[in-house]
Structures are given as structure tokens and as C-alpha cells.
Amino acid sequence: MEKIHWHIITSENAEEVFKKLEADGIDPVLWGLTDKDFELLAKNFAQIRNKMIETNKILEKYKEYYESEEEKDE
Amino acid sequence: MLGIRLFFIGLIATALAGGGFYVFKLQKDNAILKANAIKMESAISEQKVLIENQEKDFKAILTANAEMNDLVNNLKKDLQDLDKRFNKKNRDVGKLAIEKTKVIERITNSAGDKAARCMEIASGSPLTEAEINATKKSEINTECPSIANPNYIPY
Numbered sequence: 001m002e003k004i005h006w007h008i009i010t011s012e013n014a015e016e017v018f019k020k021l022e023a024d025g026i027d028p029v030l031w032g033l034t035d036k037d038f039e040l041l042a043k044n045f046a047q048i049r050n051k052m053i054e055t056n057k058i059l060e061k062y063k064e065y066y067e068s069e070e071e072k073d074e
Numbered sequence: 075m076l077g078i079r080l081f082f083i084g085l086i087a088t089a090l091a092g093g094g095f096y097v098f099k100l101q102k103d104n105a106i107l108k109a110n111a112i113k114m115e116s117a118i119s120e121q122k123v124l125i126e127n128q129e130k131d132f133k134a135i136l137t138a139n140a141e142m143n144d145l146v147n148n149l150k151k152d153l154q155d156l157d158k159r160f161n162k163k164n165r166d167v168g169k170l171a172i173e174k175t176k177v178i179e180r181i182t183n184s185a186g187d188k189a190a191r192c193m194e195i196a197s198g199s200p201l202t203e204a205e206i207n208a209t210k211k212s213e214i215n216t217e218c219p220s221i222a223n224p225n226y227i228p229y
Binding site: 001002003004005006007008010012013034038042046047049050052053054057058061065 | 134138141142145146149150152153156157160166167168171172175178179182183185186187189190191192193194196197198217218221
């Protein structure tokens with residue numbers, strides 16, 4: 001997966017953060033989340049991940065079952 | 075006199091023919107019964123194989139269910155641990171970020187990288203040697219140890 005960088009902006013460091021973005025040649029614009037929304041985003045990702053793992057496990061078990069059945073038939 | 079003789083001869087002949095037919099019928103019935111018995115035995119052995127297979131399937135389903143339950147419980151624990159990281163002892167991540175902006179930014183980016191790796195693993199990416207061999211807290215992927223570090227036992 002692509003690596004992303006999180007910037008934390010407070011009322012105190014906002015100016016510094018935007019100046020640094022400009023200095024690095026990055027457009028001085030950021031998409032923002034509050035601390036609570038960030039927490040929810042992290043939890044949402046974890047839930048999606050968990051669902052993927054569960055689904056993969058179920059598929060793996062079905063594969064094990066049906067492939068062993070095919071071996072028996074052969 | 076001749077009539078009586080003929081009557082008895084007829085009677086004996088009829089009795090013999092009747093007996094012959096009866097024996098023939100018994101033989102025929104016996105053959106049918108034997109054939110039915112063979113069919114029954116074959117059906118019973120087929121049923122036995124079927125029951126054995128059903129028992130095997132049932133055991134396999136129970137094992138798979140137990141494995142799924144373990145997995146779901148471990149994943150739930152990962153989610154609870156994530157919640158703890160945000161809210162342990164009434165922790166306010168927002169306030170912490172104001173007080174220690176750089177530290178929280180570094181922690182956030184590190185956790186973000188780990189979470190991305192968790193998504194890769196969940197999508198089928200094979201584990202690295204380091205992930206497999208990780209047994210210490212400092213070595214594990216704290217975002218999803220249950221899938222990233224199979225040899226890690228929480229302590």
C-alpha cells in the first residue's frame with residue numbers, strides 16, 4: 001500500500017505547518033479531521049480489515065473442504 | 075373299478091403337479107428374497123459410508139467453527155486494544171496532540187504505517203520473517219498482532 005503522512009495541526013503550529021508545506025513544494029492545503037473523527041477513521045479501518053480477514057478465513061475453509069472432496073473423488 | 079383307479083391316478087398326478095408348482099414357487103420366492111437381501115446389504119453399507127462421511131463433515135464443521143470463533147475473538151481484542159489506545163484512563167488524544175504535537179504526529183504516522191501493513195496482510199500478503207519471529211512487544215505490529223505476529227503471546 002502507498003505510504004501516507006499525517007500532519008497534526010494545532011492553533012499554535014498551523015502557520016509553521018503551512019510554511020513547511022510551501023517550502024517543500026507541496027500545495028498549502030490539508031484535509032482535516034478532529035481528534036474524534038480520526039479515532040473513528042482508525043476504528044472503521046480496523047473493522048474493514050477484520051471483516052476482510054473473516055471473509056478470507058471462510059473462503060479458505062470452503063476451499064479446504066471442497067478441494068479435499070475433489071481429491072477424494074479422483 | 076377303473077373309474078376309481080383313474081380318479082386316484084388323477085388325484086395323485088394333480089397332487090404331484092401341485093407340489094411341483096409349489097416347490098417351484100418357493101424357489102422363485104427364495105431367489106427374490108436373496109436378491110432383496112443383497113440389495114438391503116448394499117443399501118446398508120452405502121448408508122454406513124454416508125453416515126461416516128456426515129460424521130466427518132460434522133466434525134470438520136465444528137473444528138472450522140471453533141477456529142472462526144478464535145479468530146473473531148482475537149480480532150475483537152485487536153479492536154478493543156485500539157479503543158484503549160485512544161481512551162485508556164480517560165486519555166484525550168486531542169489534548170495530548172496539542173501538548174506534544176511532534177510526538178503524537180510521529181506515533182500517528184507509525185501507527186498508520188502499521189495499519190496499512192495490516193491491510194496488506196488481510197488482503198493475503200505473506201508475513202515477513204521478522205513478523206513471524208516477533209515475540210516481544212517492541213517487535214510486533216501493535217495494530218493487528220493477531221494476524222501479523224503468530225508467535226506473539228500477549229504478556
